Amino acid sequence: MTFDSLGLHPLILKAVTSAGYTTPTSVQAEAIPAAFTGADLMVSAATGSGKTAAFMLPALQRLTENTTVTGCIGPRILILCPTRELAQQVGKSAITYGRAFKRLSVVTVVGGMPYPAQIKLLRQSVDILVATPGRLLDYIGRGRIDFSRCEMLVLDEADRMLDMGFKEDIDQIVASLPADRQTVMFSATFGGEVGRLAQGMLQDPVRIALASQTDRHTDITQHLHWADDSSHKLRLLDHLLRGEDVQQAIVFVATKRDADWLSDTLNEKGFAAAALHGDMPQGKRNRTLTSLRRDHIKILVATDVAARGIDVPNISHVINFGMPMKPEDYVHRIGRTGRAGRAGIATTLAMASERFKVRAIERFTTQRIPAQVIAGLEPRVNPEQRERRGSEGSRPARTGERRFGDRPRTDRNDSGSGRSRFGADRPAFGADRPAFGAERPSTERRERPAGTGERSFSDRPRPAGQGFAHRRDDRAPTGDRPARPRPPTEGGRRNFSRAHRDE
Ligand code: AMP
Numbered sequence: 007m008t009f010d011s012l013g014l015h016p017l018i019l020k021a022v023t024s025a026g027y028t029t030p031t032s033v034q035a036e037a038i039p040a041a042f043t044g045a046d047l048m049v050s051a052a053t054g055s056g057k058t059a060a061f062m063l064p065a066l067q068r069l070t071e072n073t074t075v076t077g078c079i080g081p082r083i084l085i086l087c088p089t090r091e092l093a094q095q096v097g098k099s100a101i102t103y104g105r106a107f108k109r110l111s112v113v114t115v116v117g118g119m120p121y122p123a124q125i126k127l128l129r130q131s132v133d134i135l136v137a138t139p140g141r142l143l144d145y146i147g148r149g150r151i152d153f154s155r156c157e158m159l160v161l162d163e164a165d166r167m168l169d170m171g172f173k174e175d176i177d178q179i180v181a182s183l184p185a186d187r188q189t190v191m192f193s194a195t196f197g198g199e200v201g202r203l204a205q206g207m208l209q210d211p212v213r214i215a216l217a218s219q220t221d222r223h224t225d226i227t228q229h230l231h232w233a234d235d236s237s238h239k240l241r242l243l244d245h246l247l248r249g250e251d252v253q254q255a256i257v258f259v260a261t262k263r264d265a266d267w268l269s270d271t272l273n274e275k276g277f278a279a280a281a282l283h284g285d286m287p288q289g290k291r292n293r294t295l296t297s298l299r300r301d302h303i304k305i306l307v308a309t310d311v312a313a314r315g316i317d318v319p320n321i322s323h324v325i326n327f328g329m330p331m332k333p334e335d336y337v338h339r340i341g342r343t344g345r346a347g348r349a350g351i352a353t354t355l356a357m358a359s360e361r362f363k364v365r366a367i368e369r370f371t372t373q374r375i376p377a378q379v380i381a382g383l384e385p386r387v388n389p390e391q392r393e394r395r396g397s398e399g400s401r402p403a404r405t406g407e408r409r410f411g412d413r414p415r416t417d418r419n420d421s422g423s424g425r426s427r428f429g430a431d432r433p434a435f436g437a438d439r440p441a442f443g444a445e446r447p448s449t450e451r452r453e454r455p456a457g458t459g460e461r462s463f464s465d466r467p468r469p470a471g472q473g474f475a476h477r478r479d480d481r482a483p484t485g486d487r488p489a490r491p492r493p494p495t496e497g498g499r500r501n502f503s504r505a506h507r508d509e
Pocket residue numbers: 026027028029030031034053054055056057058059317319345346
């Protein structure tokens with residue numbers, strides 16, 4: 007199949023050709039013709055599969071025809087994204103795929119950016135509006151956006167938006183849109199809450215299930231290295247990053263502090279590294295991503311929230327220094343490499359105490375992550391041997407558990423419960439456990455999604471006359487005190503102050 011055969015407008019074809027695309031990806035081949043029928047769509051496609059063009063090209067196709075609604079300058083296309091970075095990435099794609107249009111107004115509104123500039127942009131005629139739900143709802147509440155001519159709503163990564171607590175915001179936004187719009191929803195899954203959301207806002211949707219998040223990332227080779235402790239992880243990381251095949255790498259950590267600490271440490275070791283996390287002002291986050299795209303930064307040390315939506319083709323390696331909070335996050339992390347048909351390597355550094363997380367990821371992806379060792383950097387403890395021994399019942403449970411220097415649970419910061427310490431001795435290791443997040447204490451110290459959940463008290467429109475003098479988005483980030491250099495910890499930390507959570 008070619009892009010020609012999809013019936014795209016010549017201006018769009020021109021942009022697609024100059025983007026260097028020759029054939030549509032599977033999701034594009036299926037979703038574009040379906041979207042042209044005007045039907046609502048529910049699409050599940052793997053990360054990095056070209057899904058942005060799958061909704062952006064039909065959106066642009068609509069813009070090649072004049073709207074019938076007069077007297078309104080509001081957006082004709084509305085695209086909702088879970089994070090700022092993804093929204094900005096999608097906004098850029100709109101400009102790329104619409105570059106042959108004479109006049110195309112693409113506006114991106116996200117939290118963390120100054121209001122006056124965004125309000126100015128919204129005063130002009132808007133063709134495509136890309137937004138995160140919190141900030142958009144804010145503008146709707148202030149009466150800044152007229153959706154009378156909105157023809158199409160796209161929900162990108164709908165599952166993530168729900169995970170991040172945007173359900174109510176989305177409901178309110180959708181209530182302000184014309185009922186006869188087309189709605190296109192992209193999500194990794196369509197069960198549970200996403201299914202209910204879809205039911206409420208899609209009419210007789212066409213379902214396109216190409217690949218789920220659990221499908222194999224065929225372009226990504228996955229490895230696992232067992233580490234004894236954080237300093238062992240650091241030595242492994244140093245070794246891996248010096249590999250000849252490393253072009254650019256993203257190193258994922260669990261917390262914002264770890265991101266700052268590790269990027270400083272890597273810089274001291276001579277790497278061109280930078281941190282990316284939600285406590286950084288949006289301008290700095292943008293500059294860091296630009297430097298990464300321009301190859302001025304070789305190694306990005308990032309938290310999950312900040313790294314969503316990063317699409318840099320040169321990322322040859324993803325390394326999980328800190329374990330992801332949920333197995334789904336693992337899939338998103340490794341999807342930052344192996345983009346658009348390129349090969350990528352994803353390596354996870356895990357301590358014995360984190361083995362239940364590794365196994366949960368493997369159950370989720372239905373793939374074993376093969377463990378490797380590096381000569382001279384072998385772990386003292388090999389959890390897999392212990393697992394094997396445990397399942398063979400070759401030694402009594404508990405006795406000898408610490409034989410290889412495995413410290414007792416109380417030494418560790420891992421937020422998994424003490425149960426996991428003896429998990430290897432149980433049949434069907436970890437199978438009886440809830441997902442990662444469910445085990446975490448409420449004082450979880452990991453990074454929170456941008457502009458969601460905890461900040462909901464401030465990132466919503468207020469009833470008239472009750473506004474705060476300082477909205478949360480306007481304030482300096484609360485977590486901006488300099489991080490003290492300290493070794494990272496591997497899991498959630500208790501007693502985590504609010505100051506270190508994301509906005
Ligand atoms: P996405 O899943 O939309 O984030 O896209 C992943 C990557 O695939 C991006 O770098 C796109 O530029 C690229 N891409 C999208 N469609 C195509 C295509 N038809 N041919 C080649 N690359 C593509």
